[in-house]
Amino acid sequence: MYKVPDFLPSRDEMLRILEINIKPVSKTETIQVAVSLGRICAEDVYAKHTLPNKPTSACDGVSVKFDDFSNGKPDTSLWIEGKDYCFSNTGVAIREDFDTVIAIEKVVFDETGRISFSLCPQNRGEKVGQVGGQTKEGELIAYQGECLNASLIGMLLTSGITNIKVLAKLTVAFIPTGDELVPAGYQTPPGKNVESNSLMLKAYINECGGEAILYPIIPDEMEKLKEAILSAVAAADLVLICAGSSKGNKDFTIELLESIGNVMVYELGHGPGKHCSFAYSGNTPIIGLPGPPMGADLTAALYVKNAIRLLQMQPVQSPYTIEAELTEDINGISFDFIRQMNVVMKDGKYIAQPIANQGMTRAEFYHKTNGYFYIEKEAIIKAGAKISVAMRYPKEYIEVV
CATH class of the missing domain: 3.90.105.10 (Molybdopterin biosynthesis moea protein, domain 2)
Known part of the structure; x- marks a missing residue:
């Protein structure tokens, strides 16, 4: 029987656990730059x-000898191109007998083609790109x-x-589980649900530079699920399992992970996505994701993307946040919770409106929110308080009202 563990990590604690335990992959390949x-x-x-391997002209102009300007502007009435000066183009090597360049805008030619200058160079090597x-x-x-x-x-x-x-490109295996699921794109019989998490996770994996291995829907049968997990562990750098980590009579994931590896996180200390787990089998990390799409989406954005980053020598990426003024009181519940927010600009300041999803479809809820606030359990935050909102979009997309 499922037993609630003593340690339920917060969002930041879960990210720290991933950071400590996930090591980069060692596989490499050589490709064209x-x-x-x-x-x-x-x-x-x-x-x-x-x-450059020779001094070059840093601009379009003429190359000259700096010593010719030691007493100010020289008499150039008898200067000959190629002997006393040369035209120099940007990035092109200058002749070794010249050491300074004057920009073409400061060069004057009279009607007979004689050259003169509207200024003198101040330093030897002026407007010359040096070797290296x-x-x-x-x-x-x-x-x-x-x-x-x-x-x-x-x-x-x-x-x-x-x-x-x-x-080498990271391979990430995803195993969807559940007797109630049918693949996306098929007719949904009464009592069944569409398995959309596979393609959503594939998009996240591709976005992070990985390659997805998508398993077919695995029924709620322990042996079939164990076979799929062992196959995925052998084939992938990271394994994702969707559903089966809660308290239902057909939720076998945690039990199986205990039998084939080491479970480090049984359950999160926050919702949505509370039934997210983290384990290792051999050297392969395994993240258990909640089945409901909103929870799977949120935990994938927080933890799967960062696990992939860590496997590729990249640091954990914190969300982009802005400070906004809360429009109404919000009260924490018995565990930490991620509250969706709609942030707008009003009278020159950001304000954050909490959004509840009661009576809304997933799409309606998604489009009414543009960020989230992590509220700790049983916290009480009053209207007018400044809170840090993790944003889905850059601030340029925030609506001005």
Whole structure:
């Protein structure tokens, strides 16, 4: 029989448990830098060459000898192109007998083509790009664990790196369970429900750079569920199991996890998504998610995404928050709870309206809220208090009323 555990972690405690226990995957692969966007660098990467390898012009202009300007503007009436000056284009190496560049905007040519200058350079080497100004051989360009972005791709290619070792794509197995479920896209018989969590979780996994292994719906039979879990543990870097962790007479997940591994979290200290668990079987982490889609969605956003980040050498990502003034009293219940909020801008300040989902469909509830507030059990927070709201969207999307 299910027994409520003594330790029920809060949101922050659960994130800390994941942070302590989940270790990065060690599998790597070598790919082209050109297609490495979003991948995780598996080792420090150093520049193969130095650029520029000759002094270059930092602007469009003319290259000159600084010593010719030692007494101010020289008499240039007899200057000859190629002997006394040369045209210099941005990024192009200047001739070795010139050491300074004057921007073309400060260069004047008369009707006969004779050159003069509206200013004198103040320092030798002015507007000259020095050797190694872009990259230097042996310089550290990308760090182990760094997520490769557009800027890094450009720097790597400039540094002579065309192939790079990255973490292999993470594989995440998802096992939906329940006799009452039918796959999405099929006719739903009376008394049955649509299994939508698979494709929702697949989207989360893809968003985090992983590859999903989706299992068919597993009926509430212990042996079949055990077979599926063992198969997933052998095939994936992370296993997700949906439903079966509550107190029903066909909820076998926790019992099975105890038999094949080590259960570290039996249940959360907050809702929604209270029946979320965390275990290990061998070296494979397993997260048990609640079956109801809203709870599965919330715990996936909080814990699955961060588990995937940790497996890929990335830190836990805290939600983006803003301070908002509460419009009405809210009272905590017997456990921590995540209250949905609608934040708007009014009279130049953010205000947060608590939203209850009674009488609303999931879609209506989703579109009426844009953030959430984590309220601790039995807390009482009065209207007018400033609270920290975790936002779904950037502040630019907040409605002004």
